[in-house]
Amino acid sequence: MAIEVRIPTILRSLTSGAKSVEGSGDTLDALLADLDTRHAGLRERLVDDSGLRRFVNVYLNDEDVRFLGGLTAPVNDGDTVTVLPAVAGGMS
């Protein structure tokens, strides 16, 4: 099972510079735990006691996971997960 996880620039120090890494799991939570076994500290940058960190956005196949169940969102083989920092909206 392979799920592509795209990593923002600021976190690439934890993935040896890789822009994307692969992992597996049935839910986003399980996927992050899996990634953490190979990229120590990654999970903690994204998740705190109350769930996804406030300034972290995670998209599952381009859809914000906060509307798909957050950490409990189901993930499947072939899915793409994109992690991005929350930024001010442009063009306003």
Place this chain on the structure above:
Amino acid sequence: MRYDSLLDAIGGTPLVGLPHLSPGPDARLWAKLEDRNPTGSVKDRVALWMILAAEKDGLLSRGTTILEPTSGNTGISLAMIARLRGYKLVCVMPENTSAERTALLQMFGAEIIYSPAAGGSNEAVRVARRLAAENPDWVMLYQYGNEANARAHYETTGPELLTDLPEITHFVAGLGTTGTLMGTGRYLREHVPGVQIVAAEPRYGELVYGLRNMDEGFVPELYDDSVLTSRFSVSAADALRRTRQLVLAEGIFAGISAGCVLHAGLALADKALQTGQRADIALLIADGGWKYLSTGAYSGTLAEAEARLEGELWA
């Protein structure tokens, strides 16, 4: 249609069906054309309501300087209204925004302070906050947190949509300050059971996300995610492709955020078709394509346009 002056002509924009892009008679797309506002964007509504609210609160008088972090549309709207009302305007804008924005702002007499391209609008907000602290007599309306922003949409955009499309099932708009979705979304949810409020968020270039510490992010104070049903991230490539599709299939010359919105709208329409549900999807077309012509978004091949736009398209 007759108005006493230009400011009275803000809003009341047309809702136009998209017969060529709509996948079927039961899954229809509709475009609300906000370029049909005095300065050419949806922000005319927001600028007017923010200024009226500030006047009501006694914050503005002739000669007051208004300060605003803006990558263009809000600044242009504020510049026009400030001009008419006798206020000065200072805009803080990322340096890599298109040439047309600078030209329009200066034409209305606004002063521009450029913030670094790296960090995009986040950086503009930071610079503006510093300037506000250094100039206590300036008034920062702050579109990202000003309730009058969302209120403008609650009081005007939402009601117009309901009047023109009482059968609305989905509302799709770009997510920037979040004002459009918060205000219009709240209004529609109050009046249309089961309506879906969908955000189409541009995926910016690396420059905008930069080397920002994940703890230093930015979430507009207006944002309340309970108003949304879903939120999509749309790549620059998809946004560009859809913006061109809007021109070629429906004759609508819109700005790039319209491409984001169309991309999400088409996905919703297809989903409705698959599940056999009727859909009447309203797409908020925030502005026309004029300010983006110099970016090359509408000329050459799609691949060429994408390459040209990397880092420049979004600020």
